[in-house]
Amino acid sequence: MSGMADLARARDALQAIPPDLPRDEWVRAGMAAKAAGLSFEDFDSWSAQADSYNAAAARDTWRSIKDGKGIGPGTLFHLAAGAGWRPDGARPGAGRKVQQQRESAPVPTQRSTGAAEVWARCLPATSDHPYVVAKDGAPHGLRVVPAGDPLCIARSSVAGWLVVPVLPLSGGEPVSLQFIPPPGSGKKLNLRGAPMAGVFVVGDLQPGGLAYVVEGIGQAWACWKATGAAAVVAFGWGNVKRVAAELRERDPAARVVLVPDAGKEADAVAVAAELGVEVVTMPAGSPDNFDANDYARAEGFDALEVLLASTLPAAGPATLPDPWRVVPLDDLDSAELPQQQWAWHGYIPAGEVTMLGAHGGTGKSTIALMLAAAVPRGAPLFGVATTPAPVVFFSAEDGADTVRRRLRHVLRAAGLSAADLAGMVTVLDATHGAPELGSPMTDAAGRQTFGPTPTGERLREFLADKPGALLIVDNASDTMGGNENARPEVRAFVRLLASMVRDTGGAVLLLAHVDKGTSRGERSGSEGYSGSTAWHNSARSRLYLSRDKDGTLLLEHQKNNLGPLREPLRLVWPADGLPTLDQPLSGTVQRIASDNDTRALLRLVHEFTGRREFVTTATNSRTHAGVLMRGEASFPRRLNNGQVFDLLRNAERRGWLQKVEYRGSDRKPRERWQVTPAGAQVADIADFAATAATAATSDDPAATAPGAASPAEPAATAATSPPGGMGGTARTQVTAETTP
Missing domain, CATH: 3.40.50.300 (P-loop containing nucleotide triphosphate hydrolases)
Known part of the structure; x- marks a missing residue:
């Protein structure tokens, strides 16, 4: 499709389709809309009328739709006809027939769905209408569908609903109508078969004056009450760009400010940059679809006035900050560099x-x-x-x-x-x-x-x-x-x-x-x-x-x-x-705590070796080192299994432990830990020579261990003073670290 008339016809057809569709039909409508040349803004504005609307899902779905994948523009008009849409020149009754086939319940007979005729039979709205009360609004220029009126849209009777006229910006008769139910009883609905190609203005548009462009009547009421400036209802985000452009064209001297709901900031900024208008965004962290009316009712109209004054100016070409700074190196030999604090x-x-x-x-x-x-x-x-x-x-x-x-x-x-x-x-x-x-x-x-x-x-x-x-x-x-x-x-x-x-x-x-x-x-x-x-x-x-x-x-x-x-x-x-x-702290003595735990583990490995209950090097065994040694009285209770494995591996790196291959009773090869002579000296194991000889001459070792490291110096005892300050210790005597 091409041409503005074709796009307008496709947009009208989309708006006639109820957005509360099963997901697969909703996606199908989106594919048809894209094939018809409509934009994401059109699709998102239509989707936003559904109670189940999710901005992220709409955006992700639109991005996933690829051109030329089997669904064309005709599907859009077929779906619209099924919802009762009748473009000029269409066969009378075709849409009604499809609609009756889709609906299990009959739709009451309507006298007319023309915007002017429906508007004429509606009654002036009053300030006590539930929606007006809930939004802290004003009924001026609005009407209410009288009780008993037969008009139904999307199988819902709209009797008693608030009616907002969709008017040409230049004035005149309504081209369409928006129906708003009492809070909690449904979603906004648009008159079937009538294009939403108009606006509703809250307040007075002044030549060269300020005009806020918003999606709905509630936001318009809030902006007008907070500032006294006119607020223009675009009836959905997909229409905001068109309305802002028309305002700018009719009055180049006017200040046009977009006030998007939370979650639509990026789109608003892009539109503002293209049209040369301004933007006000909701506070950072606001939930999706949080709008000016929500902010006013939460924080007050004075706070909204302050927020609306903080506009982002019309953006020209973006000026990027320098992405880096060059670090001087010429004086590196002589410069006095600050120490880390x-x-x-x-x-x-x-x-x-x-x-x-x-x-x-x-x-x-x-x-x-x-x-x-x-x-x-x-x-x-x-x-x-x-x-x-x-x-x-x-x-x-x-x-x-x-x-x-x-x-x-x-x-x-x-x-x-x-x-x-x-x-x-x-x-x-x-x-x-x-x-x-x-x-x-x-x-x-x-x-x-x-x-x-x-x-x-x-x-x-x-x-x-x-x-x-x-x-x-x-x-x-x-x-x-x-x-x-x-x-x-x-x-x-x-x-x-x-x-x-x-x-x-x-x-x-x-x-x-x-x-x-x-x-x-x-x-x-x-x-x-x-x-x-x-x-x-x-x-x-x-x-x-x-x-x-x-x-x-x-x-x-x-x-x-x-x-x-x-x-x-x-x-x-x-x-x-x-x-x-x-354990107290004294220079490098902080490592002593872990070394003391290591010594305890070395002695336990040696004891198990002496009893020929070898400690496996495997960490995923049901009887790994942590499980096997935890039942011993000398096991350091503060250690979890992971810390046990870390200490044993560190002891191996320091030459205090070695891995030895042996065969179990089933003759399968296995690997166990064995204390080295250096480890025995560090752990002060007195009977090491005899036990090691016994282990070496037993019938199950299958390979000799790698060479042991040089013996370490014997442990010494060093006194430390209480560290003072907060979190001190009552202990004053510890074993000094042994240098491997």
């Missing part, structure tokens, strides 16, 4: 985002508040130094009362008072508002992007007055307005958080939930987050907090792009107390 030394770098992942209820919020109490005073936490700085705790998960109770507990347990933090710690309760700090959006040039929400902008301004501040965000899922499984959105969100503190030298600690498998202890070495792997890739430093069955906590440093990984912190949490180091 840390909010919590080695763990939380300044100018970046550190992620702390944990299962809900593990204690990440408590540890974050302990950090909030330590940083302002420059006090160490778990023996690790902090840099004095203000702290802003942005709570999107727990309300003010919960945070206050936890923080008071932290202060009292540490012997502190509120005065110790005065002016240095700020708690922001975002649970009662819109906590999203960043969200996907469309910029003025129509590009899809990700940026700060109004809440995010206010937080940035708040942090500007607190140089060097540590921003603690609780938590990721509540403050990210996008899809936590979408890699580009996750990366953009993390970069947004970093940008809030980078210029002032601050740092961000982002709390996050972990995936279900990690929270149940089913995976060791997991990334410790929920959602896209971009969380792991985007954060410059990442911590993971887990709880063992005996209540012991392990705070692991799983990633650090700006320095070496810090040692894991093993914590105990006494009743009515705070998490405290289970």
Whole structure:
């Protein structure tokens, strides 16, 4: 098809088809509409009249329709005729016959479906009509279908419904009618067989004045009441471009402003750029189809007036920002480069985002508040130094009362008072508002992007007055307005958080939930987050907090792009107390805790070897190392199975364990762990020589092990002093690390 007349005829035919079709028929109608040359806006506007309308589904379906796939324009007119559509010159009664065949219930006889005739027999609307009341509207220029009127559309009687006339912009008789039922009793319907090629104006169009273009009467009422300016109803998004173009053509001096529903911003910006008009969008994060009337009823007409004043200007060619900056290298030999700064030394770098992942209820919020109490005073936490700085705790998960109770507990347990933090710690309760700090959006040039929400902008301004501040965000899922499984959105969100503190030298600690498998202890070495792997890739430093069955906590440093990984912190949490180091911290002695666990495992492997109950190297066996040794009294109870495997593999790398092949009672080859002489010396195994000889001369080894590493130095005992600060330890004596 070609030509404006053909397109107008196809558009009228589409509008005559009831949009509440079964999905396969709805898709078929879309294919026919596309074959007839109609645009997505036409299809979307028609689809939007259905109660089951889904903007994303409409867009995806339209994109999936390929040209020339068997359905042509004739299908569109056939479907329209079945709904009663009768174009000029069509055979009288053809549409009615098909319609009667499709409907099981008879349609009441109508006196006339002509717009002027139906309009003439309707009654003036009053301000107490349920739809007018629900939308806080005005009945001027509207009518109501009288009770008992026989008019039915899409098998629905429209008696008592509000009637909006579809008028030529130049004035005159209605060319069509829109019928609006009382709220909750149906959807808007258009007069069958009559083109929706007109408008309805709320207010007065002034030469050179302001005119808002909206889809429906409710949005028009809201814009008019908020500003006093005229609002033009286009009767569906597919007609907005045509109406805006006609307004611009009739009065080039007028200010034409498009006010799209949420979800249609990109299309609106594109239309505005083409026509040279302006756009106002709903606040970022609004649900699909949220409109100006929804906003006015939620926030008030004063708030809507402010929103409507924030127009995006008519867009010309998009000016892209520089995509990069050239980094100078000429002075690299002599330049004094700044050292990396840390909010919590080695763990939380300044100018970046550190992620702390944990299962809900593990204690990440408590540890974050302990950090909030330590940083302002420059006090160490778990023996690790902090840099004095203000702290802003942005709570999107727990309300003010919960945070206050936890923080008071932290202060009292540490012997502190509120005065110790005065002016240095700020708690922001975002649970009662819109906590999203960043969200996907469309910029003025129509590009899809990700940026700060109004809440995010206010937080940035708040942090500007607190140089060097540590921003603690609780938590990721509540403050990210996008899809936590979408890699580009996750990366953009993390970069947004970093940008809030980078210029002032601050740092961000982002709390996050972990995936279900990690929270149940089913995976060791997991990334410790929920959602896209971009969380792991985007954060410059990442911590993971887990709880063992005996209540012991392990705070692991799983990633650090700006320095070496810090040692894991093993914590105990006494009743009515705070998490405290289970092992003290003194330089590199933090690794001693894991080495002590390794020594215990070496001794157990040796004991099992002596009893010829060999410990398999397999990790998927029903009697793997974790299962086999867990029943022994000397087994470190804090270790989960994954940690056992990690310690055994690390012991092999250090030359303390070796893999030995042997044959079981079924003569099948198997592989087991065996302690090396170096491992025996590290674990202080006195009977190693005799036991090793017995194992070597038994009838089941089938191969000799690789050569053992050189013996390590014997263990020494070193005293350490309490680390001080928060989360200290009562222990003062530990075994020093042995150098392999």
